Amino acid sequence: MLKLIGMLPFFLLLAACGQSEAEKAKSAAAMTEIRSQRMAREFVTGVLKDPGSAEFRDQRGFCGQVNSKNSFGGYVGFKRFIAASTDMVVFEKDGRLSSSEFEQAWSKLCH
Template identity: 60%
Template sequence: MKKVLIIALLVGLTGCGKSEAEKARHVSEMKELRYNQMAEEFVKSHLKDPDSAQFRGQQGFCGEVNSKNSFGAYTGFKKFIAADKNMIVMEDDLSPQEFQKVWDGVCK
């Protein structure tokens, strides 16, 4: 009986340290997912065919999107920064140098 109590106590103490770290990691992951979802919604609202949107490489409000144009063809992945539903900057909205400067300042 004492062995069971000692093992339970050790497992409980070991779990305490991890649970705080796990909670912090979970909160961070949930925040990242929420930012990704918001960015996707913002970007989709500006696309010709939002249902065709494919996202990759997202980190918060930055990432890449590929979607269909007016002719029904995919345009290829383009970087975006979506800070707000009214403040979306796509890679081809600025010169390559200007966009890279903004990308480096916001997304890295």
């Protein structure tokens, strides 16, 4: 079993050699998307009251929707977010941006 695990990197490298440039680019884009989503989740959970309760959906890069528990232990419902950094996480209707400003940012950054 350990032999098989040790040979796994070799097989992955061998499989990568057979990819076309288009497949490599598609794979790289998919990895970039995964990294962006992970970072955004970290940024968002860093500002939530109960980070362990966070549920994400419809996420694309640094944008998406999150539902989490409030101080009373109840879920607040899904809200859209834009997470640019640990210091810049904006939620829909959180008062930091007007509705029209949030919509403009959402349409520019999240579509």
